[in-house]
Every structure is written in structure tokens, then in C-alpha cells.
Amino acid sequence: MTINDITTYEVADRFTRYVQIDTQSDPYATSFPSTEKQKDLSRILVQELLDLGISDAHLDEFGYVYATIPSNTDKQVPVICFCSHVDTSPDSSGTHVKPLIHHNYQGTDLVLPEDPSVVIRFADHPDLANQIGNDVITASGKTLLGADDKAGVAEIMDAARLLMQNPEIKHGTIKILFTPDEEIGRGVNHVDIAKLGADFGYTMDGERAGTIEDETFSANALTVTIQGVSVHPGFAKGKMQSAVKIATDIVAALPNDRLSPETTRGKEGFVHPNRISGTVEEATIEFIIRDHNTALLDSHQREVEDIVKSVIANYPKSTYQIEVQEQYRNMKEVLDQHPQIMEIGMEAIRRAGMEPERRSIRGGTDGSRLSFMGLPCPNVFAGGHAFHGKQEWVSRQDMEQAVKTILHIVALWEERA
Structure with a gap:
């Protein structure tokens, strides 16, 4: 048979x-x-x-x-x-x-x-x-x-x-x-x-x-951690810098017409924020970074960091950290x-x-x-x-x-x- x-x-x-x-x-x-x-x-x-x-x-x-x-x-x-x-x-x-x-x-x-x-x-x-x-x-x-x-x-x-x-x-x-x-x-x-x-x-x-x-794809995970300034909301004028709002500003500043899962196909890479969590004092945004060309991962990550720097400049008492983890190639x-x-x-x-x-x-x-x-x-x-x-x-x-x-x-x- x-x-x-x-x-x-x-x-x-x-x-x-x-x-x-x-x-x-x-x-x-x-x-x-x-x-x-x-x-x-x-x-x-x-x-x-x-x-x-x-x-x-x-x-x-x-x-x-x-x-x-x-x-x-x-x-x-x-x-x-x-x-x-x-x-x-x-x-x-x-x-x-x-x-x-x-x-x-x-x-x-x-x-x-x-x-x-x-x-x-x-x-x-x-x-x-x-x-x-x-x-x-x-x-x-x-x-x-x-x-x-x-x-x-x-x-x-x-x-x-x-x-x-x-x-x-x-x-x-x-x-x-x-x-x-x-x-x-x-x-x-x-x-x-x-x-x-x-x-x-x-x-x-x-x-x-x-x-x-x-x-x-080649794949990395990127985590942005934001340290804001927490103050009682009743006394917050001119003092509070909400890490949650900073995080949402960062996500809102990401490109929509490119480098996004919703607007890419084939071998086009993307940056995808797939989780936000946190409080006024500290918030995190978890990204996945993808591209068929491994060399482009660094470029995508730099673009994310440039956006973070641009947003955080509006919050001078707040800080951020970025951690990148290799996932697969x-x-x-x-x-x-x-x-x-x-x-x-x-x-x-x-x-x-x-x-x-x-x-x-x-x-x-x-x-x-x-x-x-x-x-x-x-x-x-x-x-x-x-x-x-x-x-x-x-x-x-x-x-x-x-x-x-x-x-x-x-x-x-x-x-x-």
C-alpha cells in the first residue's frame, strides 16, 4: 500500500x-x-x-x-x-x-x-x-x-x-x-x-x-516604564504629572499610517503597544516590535524612544526607562x-x-x-x-x-x- x-x-x-x-x-x-x-x-x-x-x-x-x-x-x-x-x-x-x-x-x-x-x-x-x-x-x-x-x-x-x-x-x-x-x-x-x-x-x-x-518575523519585546509625580488630586495643580496620562500621550503619538499592525502587510514591520498598566505614580507600556529584516528592529525601537523623549519633555519632573528583550529571529x-x-x-x-x-x-x-x-x-x-x-x-x-x-x-x- x-x-x-x-x-x-x-x-x-x-x-x-x-x-x-x-x-x-x-x-x-x-x-x-x-x-x-x-x-x-x-x-x-x-x-x-x-x-x-x-x-x-x-x-x-x-x-x-x-x-x-x-x-x-x-x-x-x-x-x-x-x-x-x-x-x-x-x-x-x-x-x-x-x-x-x-x-x-x-x-x-x-x-x-x-x-x-x-x-x-x-x-x-x-x-x-x-x-x-x-x-x-x-x-x-x-x-x-x-x-x-x-x-x-x-x-x-x-x-x-x-x-x-x-x-x-x-x-x-x-x-x-x-x-x-x-x-x-x-x-x-x-x-x-x-x-x-x-x-x-x-x-x-x-x-x-x-x-x-x-x-x-524577527521579534523583540519593548517595555517603557514611566515614573510620574503623584499628588493628592485636591492639591495637584501645577504639581501632578500622571504616568497614566503620559503613557496615553505616548501611544497617541505613535504613527497610524505606517508601522502599525492595522496598516501593514506582507513583510512590513510594526510597533504594537499591546498592554498599558499603572497608576499616577508609575505606568508601563508593553510593545511588541516585529520585522522580517532583523536589522530594522533597532530602527523601530529608536523611533519609539524618540516619541517617548518628545512626550516626556512636556513633563519635566517625570522620567522613563526602556527595556528591550529579544524574543525570536x-x-x-x-x-x-x-x-x-x-x-x-x-x-x-x-x-x-x-x-x-x-x-x-x-x-x-x-x-x-x-x-x-x-x-x-x-x-x-x-x-x-x-x-x-x-x-x-x-x-x-x-x-x-x-x-x-x-x-x-x-x-x-x-x-x-
């Missing part, structure tokens, strides 16, 4: 089970993982891997799942890792997710029953045009769905099942890695690369079927040194019956940081759309295509060894 002859997939069943487990991460927690409930899914995954006969599957103290599918070939094949993350975004509730399967979708708007104001409109989601006749999975209207990235998790799990059950698919050693806290930028903080023991990897965390991504800088990874990924997509589309990500993945940790790692489609919100959706057929792509990737590495 060839890979394309496989007709029995369990990926949709796995996915609809996994999304019902709340694994939302917490950006303000100091623990790792940031929420213990992420391990609820990870423990299930370990048991399912053990049940498949993958004997070394285990959950470590940090919430990572490691597992190995042994080689079944005499060839010396590079060790390939497949990685997805178990956590869901803090941007929308992941509690009591109720997945709904819209069978034989016919291009209608999808009104989600538990909140009819949430409508997945055909006109607003052009990729729905590719789903006519497919089974589209959504949440019920009160939560996100969790396709980011439980679609990827389910795809890797089903591919593992098929590899264990079909030894005629020849492959080298395969490593599986499931991470926590990817959504809050900490996904690989404690990955043990030596223990993982892989040469190359693929994250299953992309969007549209047929896409493979080898370029991400454009993985293309590493992947360009290993062109065979992308070549095999794209050929696998072709063999699965799709035309590959090479893309850049206006964001990052675990693969961004893994690439710079010594595991070059592009990002393959998982099939989800409209991530991080109540309109999130994925189709059963696209997830099955992702499983098929994984199988072709491992077969191609063995074939070309």
Missing part, C-alpha cells in the same frame, strides 16, 4: 477530543509551563503514544512530550522531528470548547449557535471557497476552537499511528515534540536539544493547506543554509496532491527559535484559519492532507538518503 492509498484517518476524531481539553496559556504567570492544565492534554498524548507502541514517550518536568518512532530502514537517514504546541491563545476563552462539524459545506455563512452574533461569513473568509463539499469544524460561538495548534498535534499523532501500523512506509528515526506555552513566546525555553537528538525538524503550525513557511537566516529541508517539504506537498506555496509568516513559531538552537525547522500547514478567536475553523480534509504530507516527508528523507 502506498501513502496515497491510505483512506482511514483518525485525525478529525483526535482533534475534536483534544480541543475539549482547556490548555490556555497565561502570559502573566511566572511558572513553566504557565498553566498546569496544559499537562492534562500532554498526559493523554503520552498514553496514546505508548498505546501505539512508542515505548519511550514521556512527559518531562517542564511539560514537554518527547517520543521516538524507531527507524525501519537500513539506510543512514537524518533524524527528523515533528513539533506542535498544546497550548491555546490567551486572547479568547478555551474553556468548554464544543466543536461542531458542518458536514458537506456548501458555501453558506456559518452562524455559531451559542452566540448567533458570531458568524463565519463566506465573504470574509476567502479560503472557505476551497472547502465546498468538505467537513468544516468550528467552535460553538463562546470560545476559540483551538486549531492553533491542536490541529497540528492531532496530525502528528495520526501520522504516528499510521507509521506504526504500516511498516511498508520506510523511514529513518522520527522524533515527536509537543511543547507548552508557544502562544506566549516561551514554547522552547526548556527544550533539551541534545535529548531530542534530531537533525532537522518541521513544525505543523501553519494555515492554508499546501503552504510551507521558511520565513518569520527570522528562521530564514538558518533555513537558507539547509535548502534540502524546504525542497523535501515542498515535494511532499506535491506528492500529497497539492501545489506547494512557499510563504512568509507575519508572526513566529516554535520553529523560529528551534532553528537558532540548532534544529532548522520550517513550518508546514496544519489547516486552521482565523486563529485566536471565536471564528476559528479547520476542515477534516485539510487535516488529512497534513497527515499525508508528514508521511511523504519522512518517506522522502529515507528515499533520498
Whole structure:
């Protein structure tokens, strides 16, 4: 039996089970993982891997799942890792997710029953045009769905099942890695690369079927802390300098027609204030700084500081501090040194019956940081759309295509060894 002859997939069943487990991460927690409930899914995954006969599957103290599918070939094949993350975004509730399967979708708007104001409109989601006749999975209207990235998790799990059950698919050693806290930028903080023991990897965390991504943003976090002057408001004339008002002045002075998520696309970078907190005496503005060109991050940060200096000049008794933290870098800088990874990924997509589309990500993945940790790692489609919100959706057929792509990737590495 060839890979394309496989007709029995369990990926949709796995996915609809996994999304019902709340694994939302917490950006303000100091623990790792940031929420213990992420391990609820990870423990299930370990048991399912053990049940498949993958004997070394285990959950470590940090919430990572490691597992190995042994080689079944005499060839010396590079060790390939497949990685997805178990956590869901803090941007929308992941509690009591109720997945709904819209069978034989016919291009209608999808009104989600538990909140009819949430409508997945055909006109607003052009990729729905590719789903006519497919089974589209959504949440019920009160939560996100969790396709980011439980679609990827389910795809890797089903591919593992098929590899264990079909030894005629020849492959080298395969490593599986499931991470926590990817959504809050900490996904690989404690990955043990030596223990993982892989040469190359693929994250299953992309969007549209047929896409493979080898370029991400480079990313920094920038925090502005403002020290104002606090005085009793009844006696504040000529004395008070509110840190809260200074912070809002800074945000108001940011450019709107450029360098903003709302007005940029493609490879254009941005400066995004995503949280303000504080009091009259002290306030903070948390920014994320993004650009595909790493060298431009410094320019964007200088522009923010110039704005801060200009605003703070109007408050002579107040001061500020700026702290910059590196988050991740454009993985293309590493992947360009290993062109065979992308070549095999794209050929696998072709063999699965799709035309590959090479893309850049206006964001990052675990693969961004893994690439710079010594595991070059592009990002393959998982099939989800409209991530991080109540309109999130994925189709059963696209997830099955992702499983098929994984199988072709491992077969191609063995074939070309």
C-alpha cells in the first residue's frame, strides 16, 4: 500500500477530543509551563503514544512530550522531528470548547449557535471557497476552537499511528515534540536539544493547506516604564504629572499610517503597544516590535524612544526607562543554509496532491527559535484559519492532507538518503 492509498484517518476524531481539553496559556504567570492544565492534554498524548507502541514517550518536568518512532530502514537517514504546541491563545476563552462539524459545506455563512452574533461569513473568509463539499469544524460561538495548534498535534499523532501500523512506509528515526506555552513566546525555553537528538525538524503550525513557511518575523519585546509625580488630586495643580496620562500621550503619538499592525502587510514591520498598566505614580507600556529584516528592529525601537523623549519633555519632573528583550529571529537566516529541508517539504506537498506555496509568516513559531538552537525547522500547514478567536475553523480534509504530507516527508528523507 502506498501513502496515497491510505483512506482511514483518525485525525478529525483526535482533534475534536483534544480541543475539549482547556490548555490556555497565561502570559502573566511566572511558572513553566504557565498553566498546569496544559499537562492534562500532554498526559493523554503520552498514553496514546505508548498505546501505539512508542515505548519511550514521556512527559518531562517542564511539560514537554518527547517520543521516538524507531527507524525501519537500513539506510543512514537524518533524524527528523515533528513539533506542535498544546497550548491555546490567551486572547479568547478555551474553556468548554464544543466543536461542531458542518458536514458537506456548501458555501453558506456559518452562524455559531451559542452566540448567533458570531458568524463565519463566506465573504470574509476567502479560503472557505476551497472547502465546498468538505467537513468544516468550528467552535460553538463562546470560545476559540483551538486549531492553533491542536490541529497540528492531532496530525502528528495520526501520522504516528499510521507509521506504526504500516511498516511498508520506510523511514529513518522520527522524533515527536509537543511543547507548552508557544502562544506566549516561551514554547522552547526548556527544550533539551541534545535529548531530542534530531537533525532537522518541521513544525505543523501553519494555515492554508499546501503552504510551507521558511520565513518569520524577527521579534523583540519593548517595555517603557514611566515614573510620574503623584499628588493628592485636591492639591495637584501645577504639581501632578500622571504616568497614566503620559503613557496615553505616548501611544497617541505613535504613527497610524505606517508601522502599525492595522496598516501593514506582507513583510512590513510594526510597533504594537499591546498592554498599558499603572497608576499616577508609575505606568508601563508593553510593545511588541516585529520585522522580517532583523536589522530594522533597532530602527523601530529608536523611533519609539524618540516619541517617548518628545512626550516626556512636556513633563519635566517625570522620567522613563526602556527595556528591550529579544524574543525570536527570522528562521530564514538558518533555513537558507539547509535548502534540502524546504525542497523535501515542498515535494511532499506535491506528492500529497497539492501545489506547494512557499510563504512568509507575519508572526513566529516554535520553529523560529528551534532553528537558532540548532534544529532548522520550517513550518508546514496544519489547516486552521482565523486563529485566536471565536471564528476559528479547520476542515477534516485539510487535516488529512497534513497527515499525508508528514508521511511523504519522512518517506522522502529515507528515499533520498
